Amino acid sequence: MAQKKASNSHAGALIAGITGLTAAVVGTYYLYGSKNAPKNRAQVKGWMLKAKGEVLERLEGAQEVTESTYLSAIDAIAKKYNALKNVEPAELESFVAGMKSHWTGIQKSVKKAVSGKKAGASKAKTAKKSAPKKK
Numbered sequence: 001m002a003q004k005k006a007s008n009s010h011a012g013a014l015i016a017g018i019t020g021l022t023a024a025v026v027g028t029y030y031l032y033g034s035k036n037a038p039k040n041r042a043q044v045k046g047w048m049l050k051a052k053g054e055v056l057e058r059l060e061g062a063q064e065v066t067e068s069t070y071l072s073a074i075d076a077i078a079k080k081y082n083a084l085k086n087v088e089p090a091e092l093e094s095f096v097a098g099m100k101s102h103w104t105g106i107q108k109s110v111k112k113a114v115s116g117k118k119a120g121a122s123k124a125k126t127a128k129k130s131a132p133k134k135k
Helices: 001-031 038-043 046-061 068-083 089-100 101-129
Strands: none
Touching: 001 046, 001 101, 046 068, 046 089, 068 089, 068 101
16 A cells, blocks of 8 residues: 555656646746747736746646646736736736747647656666666
8 A cells, every 4th residue: 555655646746846847937938938038028027927926836736737727827817917006908918918829839848848857767767677686
């Protein structure tokens, strides 16, 4: 029974790691990886940084990050910021459109990172198995 708990714990840690990686990739891609990255960095305002952080927190709490999860997180945060007085509706609309347009780039980045991480994990397992036993 202890082995089952350990494997579930390991799977949970792997999912949490991948989710955290996804969240980091989302922020990094928006500010540095997209074609409009310099423009994006220049346009970022304080409330936008907070909103992006909140989107990332929602994604970290998700079991699996899919397009629908990503888009619903953006919509929920946009609804919250729509009620604030210091956020102009046109800026919010632009922010939401920009965040939603980044999904394909994020998805590609995450797939590369996850496949690299899994390949490294499988190499480590095979290296442990192939090591000769000491007598």
